[in-house]
Amino acid sequence: MGLLRLVVVGVSEKNREGKRSARERLREQREKDRVRAKRRRGLGVAGAVVAVLGVAAGVGMVASNTGGDSGKSGSRAVAPRGATGTVIPTGKASAQKTLTVYEDFRCPGCKQFEDVFRKTVHKLQDKGRMKVRYHLVTIIDGNMGGTGSLYAANAAACAQDAGKYVAYHDVLYKNQPSETKDSYANKSKLIKLAGKVPGLDTETFRRCVEEGKHDGWVRKSNGVFTRSGYSMTPTVLLDGKSIYGDQNKPLSPRKLKRMVTEKG
Template identity: 70%
Template sequence: MSQRNREGKRGARERLREQRERERARAKRKRTLGVLGAVVAVLGAAVGVGVVASRTDDDPGKGASGSALVPPRGAVGKGRLVIPSGKSEKSAQEGKAGRPGKAGPVTLTVYEDFRCPGCKQFEDVFRKTVHELQDAGRMRVEYHLVTIIDGNLGGTGSVRAANAAACAQDEDPAKFRAYHDVLYRHQPQETRDSYADNGRLIKLADQVPGLVTPAFRRCVEGGRHDTWVRKSNDVFAHSGYASTPTVLLGGKSIYGDPKKPLSPNKLKRMVLAADRD
């Protein structure tokens, strides 16, 4: 074989190798930005989750417009970044009269993004059970609203929906719970930023009796809680948790491990066992 032919074949191999490297790099970038690369087992089914791969604001205390951070009514926790849902500790204790030593209902902590399909899967599977445990005073839920999908795919639907949910909390905690459920039942496809439309969010709020007041409209349209939402997302991004939904019971992660799938009945057993401790 001539020297020229050998060099020509070597050059072709090098070009093929470089092309394959470029294709692998593109595939890796797509996986990183696609947010569906993580898989969670729930009742034996795989679902998509939101994965932290987004930038955070340099100044988490301010939104894009520099507006003040305004927590919704009744927000609790450090920085008042948590929306509680369920019977208060006081009312739960009153319902447990004659059972001394009880510290109140166990807490389910949920980090969610209203655009996240994995969050919708969690809500669709566990909604009824969560409400039953809440209404029985066995469990209290603390919601942390985050915006991973906005950061990964672009758009503002996560922020807009979270702000609207916080506006519902301003009206009435019971309306927050109802509206929270409406938003997940009507969640658009992940790549469609339909929740960026305030009009769409207000129209969905009509499904919650008495929610759409002039004050609610102003809150949604004016982005009253946008900076609060961004602060909540920034804290989550630095929390050590990497995806939504992140679900903790009594501070311990209980959801998303394929080796230990969670079911509604298992959640009930865990809550009741914690209640007996």
């Protein structure tokens, strides 16, 4: 009987241990499920915020914490010809009004802005009413991965070296691939598009694109953007005041023209 009691007690102890282990495993699993659910809810809220901001402002993307490729500092920042710091200035320097544009060549919201306002911006520049200061940004690379924003911006800087920035800038937006397709990471495509700008597709331009001559400068430009306080592309300012992306005060080509040409 004593031996039987020991056996029974031993089995009972094992059963209790098994039940306790099962409870512990269940508790651990529930905790893991709770953490995963919380993480999914957090990602859902973040996605919803980005979506709302995108709809409200008509922008392509909100900057992530990664800031694209801006964290890399290995390459030297070689500015393109005529650049002022990290800015590519276009138009007559004597123009009284200044439009400042932060753009990413992979950003669909930037393409939307360019498609709607391109002709108006060019006309105001040609008449000497307004100059434009372009800041090249790599938000999409940072948020979605890839290098198309960086490589396209470098190619645009190479076009600036040749005095053909505006024309090539327009070509890049007119031929912009889907945001999810990092086609501008293909440098051959960027060189092929240069053929649409008379006189741009030269050996010097090709070498500049292939070697990433201005990659470091583009990273520096994106770094300036991430520290600027602005977080979305496109960010458009007229004489330092944000004028694009407010649904309550929508901007139109006619309104932009009036803002630039009106006196006082």
